[in-house]
Amino acid sequence: MVHNFSAGPCILPQEVLQKASESVKDFNGIGLSLIEISHRSKPFIEVMDNARGLVKELLNVPDTHEVLFLQGGASLGFYTAAFNFLKENGKGAYHDSGTWSSKAIKEAKLLGNVDIVASGKENGYTELMLDYSIPSDADFFHFTSNNTIYGAQWQTLPTSKCPLICDMSSDIFSREINVSDFALIYAGAQKNMGPAGTVLYIVEKELLGKTGRNIPSYLDLSVHIDKDSMFNTPPVFAIYTSMLMLEWLKDLGGVKAIEKINNQKAELLYNEIDENPLFKGYAHVNSRSKMNVTFTLTDASFQAKFDEMWSKANINGIKGHRSVGGYRASIYNALPLSSVQALVNVMKELATVTA
Ligand SMILES: *Cc1c(COP(=O)(O)O)cnc(C)c1O
Numbered sequence: 001m002v003h004n005f006s007a008g009p010c011i012l013p014q015e016v017l018q019k020a021s022e023s024v025k026d027f028n029g030i031g032l033s034l035i036e037i038s039h040r041s042k043p044f045i046e047v048m049d050n051a052r053g054l055v056k057e058l059l060n061v062p063d064t065h066e067v068l069f070l071q072g073g074a075s076l077g078f079y080t081a082a083f084n085f086l087k088e089n090g091k092g093a094y095h096d097s098g099t100w101s102s103k104a105i106k107e108a109k110l111l112g113n114v115d116i117v118a119s120g121k122e123n124g125y126t127e128l129m130l131d132y133s134i135p136s137d138a139d140f141f142h143f144t145s146n147n148t149i150y151g152a153q154w155q156t157l158p159t160s161k162c163p164l165i166c167d168m169s170s171d172i173f174s175r176e177i178n179v180s181d182f183a184l185i186y187a188g189a190q191k192n193m194g195p196a197g198t199v200l201y202i203v204e205k206e207l208l209g210k211t212g213r214n215i216p217s218y219l220d221l222s223v224h225i226d227k228d229s230m231f232n233t234p235p236v237f238a239i240y241t242s243m244l245m246l247e248w249l250k251d252l253g254g255v256k257a258i259e260k261i262n263n264q265k266a267e268l269l270y271n272e273i274d275e276n277p278l279f280k281g282y283a284h285v286n287s288r289s290k291m292n293v294t295f296t297l298t299d300a301s302f303q304a305k306f307d308e309m310w311s312k313a314n315i316n317g318i319k320g321h322r323s324v325g326g327y328r329a330s331i332y333n334a335l336p337l338s339s340v341q342a343l344v345n346v347m348k349e350l351a352t353v354t355a
Contacts, residue, residue: 003339006317007148007292007330008170009190016244016334020195023240035237044236048229051243058246058255061179061202068201068221068229069239074100074169074188076219077199078107081165081184083219084203085140086112088212093117093138093162098125098147099323100167108142111213117141125150127284134162139211140183146171148191149321151294151328152287157181163207171291172200173249174333175259183207184221189238192291192332194245197238249333258333265331265340266290272344278302278351282326296326302354309353310346318343 004011012020027034030043037044052067061067072080081104086092090112094105096119108114118132125147134141140163146153148170158164163183172187179185184203190196201221208222217223217231224231249258270288273279273295282294297303310318320326331340 001314003313003315003335003342004317005315005329005331005335005339005343007191007321007328008188009196010192010330010332011334012194012241012245013248013334016241016248019244020237020241024237034240039230039233039236045230047236047240047243048234051239051246052229054243054246054250055200055202058173058249059177059179059202064206065179065182065202065204066225068203068224069198069234069242070201070224070229071198071235072218073196073199074167074186075103077167077186077188077201078104079110080201080219080221081142081167081186082108082111083213083215084208084211084221085163085165085183086211087139088112090139090211091115091135091137093134093141095119095129095132095141095143096121097128097144097152098150100147100149100169101142101144104142104144104167120152125152126282126287128152128154128287134160138162140165142166144169146289146291148292148330149324149328151283151289151292153289153291155286163204170332171289173246173255173258174262174291176255189242191330194242195238197235198242200242245334261337262290262331262333265335265337266293268337268340268344269293269329269331272347276347276351278354279347282320282324291330291332293329293331294320294324294326295329296320302350305354306346306350309350310343313342313346315339315343315346 023034055067092108093115096116118129120129142165144167159181165184168185169188170191187200189198203221273281279295280298318327318329320328
C-alpha cells in the first residue's frame with residue numbers, strides 16, 4: 001500500500017475509486033458508461049441532485065443558500081467571486097495569506113478596488129495576520145481558510161456583518177463550519193472532495209444580482225442557480241466521483257466524525273515534529289494547518305537519508321511546494337491515521353539511525 005500525502009489532486013478512498021472506475025464501464029448496470037450518457041438523462045440528473053443534496057446535508061446548508069458544481073477550478077472562482085459581489089465602483093476587502101489569496105486579489109483588481117487588510121508576505125506567509133479591520137464600505141471580505149502551500153490555516157473562522165467570501169479549496173468538509181456566516185464559499189474539488197474538474201460553490205441567493213454589472217453567463221451564479229447547476233454540460237465524472245466521496249463521508253459519520261480523526265492525525269504528526277530534534281515546523285504554531293503539515297529538517301545533510309527512508313516506506317508526495325521547499329504532508333480526509341503513523345515511524349527511525 002502506498003501512503004499518499006499528495007497535496008492535490010489528492011488521495012481518494014479505495015472504495016470511491018472502485019465505484020468510480022466501474023461507472024466508467026457500466027454505470028449502475030444500465031449497460032452504458034457514465035461518461036457517454038446525456039447529462040439531461042434521468043440517471044445523471046439523480047447524480048447531480050444527490051451530490052448537491054449531500055453537500056447540503058453534510059454542511060447543514062440553510063435554505064438561504066444554494067449549492068452548485070461548476071468548472072474552472074478555484075482559479076476561476078477568484079474572478080467569479082469578484083464578478084458577483086464587487087459592485088461597480090465598489091471595494092473588496094482581502095486578507096492575504098499567500099499564493100492563493102494573492103491570485104484572488106489579482107483577479108479582483110481586474111474589476112475594481114481592492115483593499116488588502118492584512119498580509120503575511122513580510123514573514124514568508126508562515127503566520128496568518130489576524131490583526132485587521134474590514135472597512136465599513138467594503139462590499140465583502142475575502143479570505144482563504146487554509147493555505148495549502150505554506151500550511152497555515154484559520155483556526156477559527158471569522159464572522160462579520162460584512163458579507164464573507166471564502167476560498168475553502170483545501171479544507172472544505174474537514175471540519176464543521178457555519179454556512180450561514182458566509183455569502184459565498186467556493187472550493188476546487190481536488191483537495192478534499194474529489195477529483196479535479198469541478199468546483200463547489202455555496203452561495204447566499206439573496207445577495208446576488210446587486211453589483212450593477214453585466215456578468216458573462218457562465219460567471220453569473222444566478223444563471224447557474226436558475227438552471228439547477230446544469231446551465232451547460234457539467235463535468236459528469238468529477239461530480240459523480242465527488243458524490244461518491246461525500247457518500248463515503250456520510251457513512252463515516254459526517255463532518256463531525258472526520259474532524260475528530262483529522263485532529264488526531266494532525267496531533268500525531270505535529271507532536272513528532274516538535275519532539276524530534278531533527279525536524280521543525282514551517283508554519284507558526286498558532287496558524288498550523290490540519291490539512292497540510294509543512295516542516296523542514298534541522299540538519300540538511302540528513303536529507304538524502306530521509307528521502308531514501310520515506311520512499312522505501314512507500315510514502316509518496318511529501319516533497320514541499322517548489323516555492324517553500326522542505327516537506328509538506330497533506331493529510332486530507334481520505335488519508336488514514338495509519339499513513340500518518342507510517343510517516344512518524346520513519347521520522348523516529350531517522351533520529352535513531354543518525355544518532
Ligand atoms: C489548489 C488551490 C487553488 C487552485 O485551485 P484550482 O482548482 O487548481 O484552480 C485555489 N485555492 C486554494 C486554497 C487551493 O488549495
